[in-house]
Amino acid sequence: MTGALVLAIDQGTSSTKCLVVDEAGAVVARGQAPVGQATPAPGWVEQDANAIWDSVRVAVADAVTAEIAPRLVAVGLSTQRESCVVWDRRTGEPLTPLLSWQDQRTIGICEAVRAAGAEELVRARSGLPLDPMFSAAKAKWLLDRLDPDRVRARAGEIVVGTVDAFLVSRFGGAPVVEAGNASRMQLVDVATGRYDADLLSLFGVPAAALPEIVPSTGPFPTVRGLPPLPDGLPVTAVLADSHAALFAHGAFAPGAVKATQGTGSSVMGLVDPRLAALDRGVCRTIAWWVPGMAAAPVQAFEGNIRAAGSTLIWAAELLGTDPAGLAALAAAEENAGGVHLVPAFGGLGAPWWDGEAVALLAGFSLGTRRASVARAAIESIAHQIADVLDSVRASGVAVDRLHVDGGPTRNAQLMQIEADLFGLPVWRSETAELSALGAAHLAGHAAGVWDRGALDRLDRAATIFRPSIDETKRAPQRAAWRGAVARSLKDGVPSARAGEAVEAAPARRAAAD
Numbered sequence: 001m002t003g004a005l006v007l008a009i010d011q012g013t014s015s016t017k018c019l020v021v022d023e024a025g026a027v028v029a030r031g032q033a034p035v036g037q038a039t040p041a042p043g044w045v046e047q048d049a050n051a052i053w054d055s056v057r058v059a060v061a062d063a064v065t066a067e068i069a070p071r072l073v074a075v076g077l078s079t080q081r082e083s084c085v086v087w088d089r090r091t092g093e094p095l096t097p098l099l100s101w102q103d104q105r106t107i108g109i110c111e112a113v114r115a116a117g118a119e120e121l122v123r124a125r126s127g128l129p130l131d132p133m134f135s136a137a138k139a140k141w142l143l144d145r146l147d148p149d150r151v152r153a154r155a156g157e158i159v160v161g162t163v164d165a166f167l168v169s170r171f172g173g174a175p176v177v178e179a180g181n182a183s184r185m186q187l188v189d190v191a192t193g194r195y196d197a198d199l200l201s202l203f204g205v206p207a208a209a210l211p212e213i214v215p216s217t218g219p220f221p222t223v224r225g226l227p228p229l230p231d232g233l234p235v236t237a238v239l240a241d242s243h244a245a246l247f248a249h250g251a252f253a254p255g256a257v258k259a260t261q262g263t264g265s266s267v268m269g270l271v272d273p274r275l276a277a278l279d280r281g282v283c284r285t286i287a288w289w290v291p292g293m294a295a296a297p298v299q300a301f302e303g304n305i306r307a308a309g310s311t312l313i314w315a316a317e318l319l320g321t322d323p324a325g326l327a328a329l330a331a332a333e334e335n336a337g338g339v340h341l342v343p344a345f346g347g348l349g350a351p352w353w354d355g356e357a358v359a360l361l362a363g364f365s366l367g368t369r370r371a372s373v374a375r376a377a378i379e380s381i382a383h384q385i386a387d388v389l390d391s392v393r394a395s396g397v398a399v400d401r402l403h404v405d406g407g408p409t410r411n412a413q414l415m416q417i418e419a420d421l422f423g424l425p426v427w428r429s430e431t432a433e434l435s436a437l438g439a440a441h442l443a444g445h446a447a448g449v450w451d452r453g454a455l456d457r458l459d460r461a462a463t464i465f466r467p468s469i470d471e472t473k474r475a476p477q478r479a480a481w482r483g484a485v486a487r488s489l490k491d492g493v494p495s496a497r498a499g500e501a502v503e504a505a506p507a508r509r510a511a512a513d
Helices: 049-063 107-115 119-126 135-146 163-169 197-203 241-248 309-318 323-331 370-394 412-422 434-446 452-457 471-488
Strands: 005-011 015-022 027-034 072-079 085-088 158-161 176-178 212-214 235-240 256-261 265-270 277-279 283-288 298-305 340-342 360-362 401-405 426-429 462-465 501-503
Touching: 005 049, 005 163, 005 434, 015 049, 015 434, 027 049, 049 163, 072 163, 072 241, 072 434, 085 135, 085 163, 107 119, 107 135, 107 197, 119 197, 135 158, 135 197, 158 163, 163 176, 163 235, 176 235, 235 241, 235 434, 241 256, 241 265, 241 283, 241 298, 241 434, 256 370, 265 283, 265 370, 277 370, 298 370, 309 323, 309 370, 323 370, 323 412, 340 370, 340 471, 360 471, 370 412, 370 471, 401 412, 412 426, 412 462, 412 471, 434 452
Parallel strands: 005 072, 072 235, 176 212, 256 401, 401 426
Antiparallel strands: 005 015, 015 027, 085 158, 256 265, 265 298, 277 501, 283 298, 340 360, 426 462
16 A cells, blocks of 8 residues: 545434545445434433543544554544534533434524514524524523633633534634534524624623634644654644535536435535525535635535435334334335325425424325335435425525435436436445545645645546436326325425525625624
8 A cells, every 4th residue: 555545424313434545436444433422302312522532532543554554644534413512621521411413402592592573583683593503592501501600711721612612622722613614503504604794692602612614624723642644743624414415426516416315415506606595495505615625615505304214214123123124124115105204203304394293194095015114215305305406406596416425326216216306316425434535635635635625526436316207297296295295294394385485685794802
C-alpha cells in the first residue's frame, strides 16, 4: 500500500462508522462501534455524550492499523444533527445528557413560542419550522435545568452545542461548530450564516455559551488523544451527516436531489440563492460552506421525515418477524390492497409539520393479510418522500434525478416503488456509508488529495431504477395516501401546510456578539 489516505468518521444516531479512503476514492478499511440511547419517559430520547466519544475511539481503532496510520493526511467528520448537549468549557466534560434529534420533550417550549406570536419570525430567520427536532428548544430545556439564571452561560463557563462541536472540542482549543450543523440549531440566520440576536433572546441562549461558526473546512483543532491516530493530524472537513451524503453523491448543483433513508429520511438538494420563497413543507438550510468552492455558504432545501427505517423495525416486530422477513412478506404482494400505514409515531415532519398527528393503519378489513401490512409499511417510506418532492416542485425547484442511500435502500422492491411513485429515475448508491464518504471527499479536497476536477471524476457506482407506471396509475395511489394522512393530522389540518410559500429572510443586522 502506497499513497495518501483520508480517514472519515461518521458519528450517527445508532453507531459510529469509520472509512479509510485512498487516492482513487476506494475504501480500503472500515471500522464501527454501536451507540446506545435511553428513553426515560414517553417521547424522550437521549444519549450519553461520553459514550458517543468512546464509540469514536473504538471505531477509529477498529479501522486504522499500524500500516495505515502513518499514511493518513487528513480527517473528515460527519455527525448526526440537531442533537444538543451542554459541556464544561474548561474540562470538555458533558454536564447534561445529549438530547437526541428524535426527542419530543420540548413540545411545550415550542408551543409557548408559537403562543407568543413568534412562529413566523423563527421560520423566516432560521429557515426551519418551529419543531422540537431542532436544537434551540433543546438548548433552552437543558439550560433551564442546569443554569436557570444563565450566570454560567453568560460567563462562557459552559458550552451549548451539537455533536460535531462536542467531538471537535475533545481535541482542545476554542469551541467551534461547522456552518451546516449550526444552521440546524434554529439559532442562526440562514441568509447570513451567523447567530441571530432575536432568536438567541427568544430561546434564552446567551451568545457567550455558543461555539464559533466556521466553514466546513475549518479551521478546526488537530487530532489529540485519539489513538492510533498521531496527535497533530489535521481535521480538514466537518459536515452534517445528511449534507455529507449529498456531497458524496456529487450533487453540487440544483436539480440533483438525494433522499437518505435511515431511522428517518432526509430529502435534500441545493437551491439557487436567488430563490426568494420555498414551499412551507420544506426547510431552507446551509448545505456546506467551502470557501475554495463558493464565497458564501451554499443553501439547500430539505424535508425531514421522522420515521423510515424505524417504521420497518416496528412493523416487523408487530408481525412477529425481522426487517428481512418483513421485506420477504411484502415481496409477495403487488400492492397493499388499499392498506396504508401512516407512521406518525412522534407526529409528522415534512411536509406536514404536525407534532400532534397520530400513527394509524387505514383501509384494512377482516380479509387483510400480514403481507399487505408489510407492503404498506414499505410503501409508507416512498409516499412520505413523494410528499416532500411535491413540496419541492411547488417551490419551483426542478428535480431531474433522485439519488438514494441508507439501509432501507438495499430493498429493491422499495426502490422500484419509489421510482414509480416519484415518476423519476432513482439512483441507488452502491456504497452504504455515504455520509462518511462525503466527509472523506471534502477532507481530501481540502487537504489537496483531489482538486475539484478529480472530485467530480470520482467513481460513484449506482444502480438505476426507472418508473414502470404512468400518471394514470400513480395518481390514484397518491390520492389514497393523502386521504390516509388527512385522517392522521390534527383535525385533518396540518400546522404548516404544504403548498404555501414562506419568504426567505433578508440579510439581517449584525449578529449577536
